[in-house]
Amino acid sequence: MTRNVELRVRKLDSTAADFKQQLTRLLAFEAETDDAIESAVARILADVKARGDAAVLEYTNKFDRIPNGATSMAAFDLGQDELQAALAALPAAQRAALQTAADRIRVFHERQKQELNGFTYTEPDGTVLGQRVTPLDRVGIYVPGGKAAYPSSVLMNAIPARVAGVKDIVMVVPTPDGVKNQMVLAAAAIAGVTRVITIGGAQAVAALAYGTEIIPAVDKIVGPGNAYVAAAKRRVFGTVGIDMIAGPSEILVLCDGTTDPDWVAMDLFSQAEHDELAQAILLCPDADYIAQVEASIHKLLPTMPRKDTITTSMTDRGALIKVRDMEEACEIANDIAAEHLEISAAEPQQWADRIRHAGAMFLGRFSSESLGDYCCGPNHVLPTSRTARFSSPLGVYDFQKRSSVLFVSEAGAQTLGKVAAELAYGEGLQAHARSAELRIQEKS
Amino acid sequence: MTRNVELRVRKLDSTAADFKQQLTRLLAFEAETDDAIESAVARILADVKARGDAAVLEYTNKFDRIPNGATSMAAFDLGQDELQAALAALPAAQRAALQTAADRIRVFHERQKQELNGFTYTEPDGTVLGQRVTPLDRVGIYVPGGKAAYPSSVLMNAIPARVAGVKDIVMVVPTPDGVKNQMVLAAAAIAGVTRVITIGGAQAVAALAYGTEIIPAVDKIVGPGNAYVAAAKRRVFGTVGIDMIAGPSEILVLCDGTTDPDWVAMDLFSQAEHDELAQAILLCPDADYIAQVEASIHKLLPTMPRKDTITTSMTDRGALIKVRDMEEACEIANDIAAEHLEISAAEPQQWADRIRHAGAMFLGRFSSESLGDYCCGPNHVLPTSRTARFSSPLGVYDFQKRSSVLFVSEAGAQTLGKVAAELAYGEGLQAHARSAELRIQEKS
Structure with a gap:
């Protein structure tokens, strides 16, 4: 799978006329369903169920x-x-x-x-x-x-x-x-x-x-x-x-250009080394800084034992994106809804306040994703492939469930029963209505 | 679909040698996947996506x-x-x-x-x-x-x-x-x-x-x-x-034999009238009381506009189950993990405390399911088909998501970085380890 090619990182600019389409193409990922796998799995499931x-x-x-x-x-x-x-x-x-x-x-x-x-x-x-x-x-x-x-x-x-x-x-x-x-x-x-x-x-x-x-x-x-x-x-x-069916892992780094470029390059690698489909993206308003990160990438790559995987992942799915300013970077970050979002900036909180969608946010330049992957405390099982728009990190709540508890008093049944019956008749569900009405004690 | 037959409710006894198998058969429900529907839907989805x-x-x-x-x-x-x-x-x-x-x-x-x-x-x-x-x-x-x-x-x-x-x-x-x-x-x-x-x-x-x-x-x-x-x-x-893909609606009534049997019969109807696959089950330790509910069922059925649906649903999927005692009823209720569980008893809380799995619990004889369906306040979208073992009523939490937030201080990066690097090297993820180590400022 791994091709022995030179690492070439895609460079995009948010002012390009077709930037939105370029970004959509970059993010596009669809898990393929393989008919051979599907039928093998169906057979195995049925067999284990039976035998x-x-x-x-x-x-x-x-x-x-x-x-x-x-x-x-x-x-x-x-x-x-x-x-x-x-x-x-x-x-x-x-x-x-x-x-x-x-x-x-x-x-x-x-x-x-x-x-x-x-x-x-x-x-x-x-x-x-x-x-x-x-x-x-x-x-x-x-x-x-x-x-x-x-x-x-x-x-x-x-x-x-x-x-x-x-x-x-x-x-x-x-x-x-x-x-x-x-x-x-x-x-x-x-x-x-x-x-x-x-x-x-x-x-x-x-x-x-x-x-x-x-x-x-x-x-x-x-x-x-x-x-x-x-x-x-x-x-x-x-x-x-x-739990969720996870897609490839992703990191999105928002950087204001004040972090050591080696740190950012290594943070991108730490995602890219996972597998060839992993995605590592940098958003930064400073073109000079992006060039420095690119230089760091080429300098540090040869030191990496997993350099083949990193090369493929960064070349196929990575990007260094020049944005107009950090405000725009935050808007793009909300579109991407990344699994891991690093805000590597001098005053990260001001940008974090603008983020609506991310699995986990790493604020400040000392908060590398790898610390969160292992030992900060928050979970490293996070929503991938833009699903942070509607889902959450794995948590205690995934191992709990809720039950509603309703105790209606005799007095409550009198008032609630009339409301329920009115609506039930409106929906044509007469047993629902009668069930409520039976509890109503007509006072004469 | 609706057959014009006489309503015959299945009667089971928990002391029967094959009770567990009978119960399993009663609860068995598998949503069929229809290949014609699947391919029609796939075509419609692709067409709307494209056009x-x-x-x-x-x-x-x-x-x-x-x-x-x-x-x-x-x-x-x-x-x-x-x-x-x-x-x-x-x-x-x-x-x-x-x-x-x-x-x-x-x-x-x-x-x-x-x-x-x-x-x-x-x-x-x-x-x-x-x-x-x-x-x-x-x-x-x-x-x-x-x-x-x-x-x-x-x-x-x-x-x-x-x-x-x-x-x-x-x-x-x-x-x-x-x-x-x-x-x-x-x-x-x-x-x-x-x-x-x-x-x-x-x-x-x-x-x-x-x-x-x-x-x-x-x-x-x-x-x-x-x-x-x-x-x-x-x-x-x-x-x-x-949200969840809902199965047919279910009610399970646990009754100690002190509720007006007409009320219980109508509560069973209020589920059965939904559709022919709906399931209504009574658990009760009192055989005489079960007979009274059965009599109420036959007495009340002719008054129901949706009697055909009720007849099919009660005959095909309903049951009146005689149990040893209310303790056993609670155990069986935990196996069934019903969408709606009515505890129609004099002191319902003692039994509610034994219930681990239910979408919603209706405690006491005035708490008919129909009140909850319309206007008590809790949601009526509830987990069906035993999924209350692991899922919850629809709620505000289904329209929210969580993001982890991590701000690691410079001092924190020193101690956490060593832990993360140790584990990352152990997993063969060297870029993860290096990313943590770059933040460690060696003091000489």
């Missing part, structure tokens, strides 16, 4: 190339002792860093929980109305295996569930060729995952959604995965809840 | 049988004066009932808004972390036309958006044969809908999602619709947000 563990075992042995082939699902069901052992065996600095990150993530998400308590109020006639907030019973967390196995994602997905009060947190993580990622298992131990099963792909999604002999059906499945996992999640949506 | 208003105009003239055929989209674009005229022309009692309902819905949803304010906290080193809550810019509300045109649904969908602070609320409602529902238009006036366009079907969903020459693209589409509308909403999800 349970036997099907999951077969698919796992085959797709994950388990050495010698496991003979029962018990082989994939890790105990807490194995998770704790993985944690104990980590190098001390890594263990401490994971623990610090987990603690900070927990503190931030506790604030989210405090915010949502439900409410109740009583009306003069004794009618009580309210809203109750309760945790989900059981959730599944999908963690990719192989190259993209990120312990930080385990923390970011499991800790909000834990804080919400979810009792059972079942994590699935494939182990291609039978190789376990010890840092991922250690993160599961720290995050309070209650069970880890080393399966993956559509078969793992099916097992979580429908349940098998050894895997209990969950209420919601969260976490990133490949195209098979994404297709499977879409298909089981409704039977269980799912 | 805009011209395509919407053609489909609307054809599918809604507009008399003489409209020659431009302007014909479907109603002004506020037409909405106000519809409101003024309503019978006084109906207008007053709509207004009372709207006021009460607004009060309840204002409480939801008060609950979610976002937060911010400052750490000792000056780092500030927080969460900002903002409204969506523009939403679309789909309102069905024809038989199932419910003004109460206009209130329930539009008022939460209005309370959230959404500036543009675009309502679409088809007018089959060109007939406008005046009560629906009046409800739009009361609810603060900013624009009404009399189009419907997949073409209306496409227009809202992609935008056309006269219809601005929205950020989210909510509201119920037929199979074409549901398929279209699923397909545009990602481009815009959507």
Whole structure:
């Protein structure tokens, strides 16, 4: 996939007549639906639903190339002792860093929980109305295996569930060729995952959604995965809840030209190194500064182990955009509705106040996205592909749901019943009307 | 569809050996995906995306049988004066009932808004972390036309958006044969809908999602619709947000045998009259009382204008279930996770405390579901088909989204940078690590 080409960053100017079209083309991204993947996934889901563990075992042995082939699902069901052992065996600095990150993530998400308590109020006639907030019973967390196995994602997905009060947190993580990622298992131990099963792909999604002999059906499945996992999640949506289907990661840097250009170049790289479809864009009113960032990009690229991925991503989907002023930069940022928005400026708050849509805003030049990715506390699972216009970071609220509570007093039923009956007759729903009227005690 | 048969209600007993299987069969509902509908919808979406208003105009003239055929989209674009005229022309009692309902819905949803304010906290080193809550810019509300045109649904969908602070609320409602529902238009006036366009079907969903020459693209589409509308909403999800795809409506009544059996029978009818797939179930520990409710059902049925629908729905999907005791009733209720749960009992709170999953709980015998459907205040758009395990009533929160806000101080970047770099190197993401390290000022 990675082409060995020279990095060429697209440079745009907001004063160009066709700038709006250029921007639209730059941002265009549509996840392709692949018919072969769709039909394979439909088959796997139906098979696991029908045959349970036997099907999951077969698919796992085959797709994950388990050495010698496991003979029962018990082989994939890790105990807490194995998770704790993985944690104990980590190098001390890594263990401490994971623990610090987990603690900070927990503190931030506790604030989210405090915010949502439900409410109740009583009306003069004794009618009580309210809203109750309760945790989900059981959730599944999908963690990719192989190259993209990120312990930080385990923390970011499991800790909000834990804080919400979810009792059972079942994590699935494939182990291609039978190789376990010890840092991922250690993160599961720290995050309070209650069970880890080393399966993956559509078969793992099916097992979580429908349940098998050894895997209990969950209420919601969260976490990133490949195209098979994404297709499977879409298909089981409704039977269980799912989080957003994430598109490629994006960073948008708004810079007033006062930040070290090396810092901005490296921030763009930190997004571009994720994958070839990742998108890194700079908006800046200062053409000279943009030239400096471009120079930094070419200077720093050779030092990057993932320079091939960065080159492809920056060339295909990156851009350095000269804008009229920071006000216009904010307007464009609202159109882009970026997953990560850095406002790398001397007085960032004045620009932040103009932003309506962004997954996460990083204010000031010391707030690099990478700090937020790992350990500031806010979640790194964020809305991509302009969905920040209508959706939110993953949070405690994704592991809670609300129920309305209505207690209508006898007196309340008299007045409310007349209103309801009037409207129900207007809609032609006579049983609704009669049900309200039966509660009305005619005083003679 | 409606068959003219005798109403026979299924009676189950929780002590039966195969009760759990019987219950599973009773609850089983899977929305069928119809390939013909799917491909028709895909074609309509692509056509509206490509040709805009011209395509919407053609489909609307054809599918809604507009008399003489409209020659431009302007014909479907109603002004506020037409909405106000519809409101003024309503019978006084109906207008007053709509207004009372709207006021009460607004009060309840204002409480939801008060609950979610976002937060911010400052750490000792000056780092500030927080969460900002903002409204969506523009939403679309789909309102069905024809038989199932419910003004109460206009209130329930539009008022939460209005309370959230959404500036543009675009309502679409088809007018089959060109007939406008005046009560629906009046409800739009009361609810603060900013624009009404009399189009419907997949073409209306496409227009809202992609935008056309006269219809601005929205950020989210909510509201119920037929199979074409549901398929279209699923397909545009990602481009815009959507609410849940609702299944048939359900009521579950838990009764301790102390409520007038006529009241319970009518409450079951009020669900069953919606459509033939609606589900009405009673759980009660008292066999004699169940027999009384059954007698009430047969006594009251002939008085119901929608008796054919009720007969089919109650016979195919209804049940009167004898349970061991109210404790068991609560356990079964948690499995069912009903959209509407009535606890029609002398001391309802003790049972409500045991309920973990329900869209809305109606406590005490005066709290009939129909009061909640119209005018108590809580929303009547509720999670169906067991999705109350993981989802919530429609609310103000569906028209808001959150953004994380991170301001890392220079001092914060020193300590956080080391943690982030450690973890980033562990994940093989060197640009992430370098981006954090560049902010660390080595003190010599």
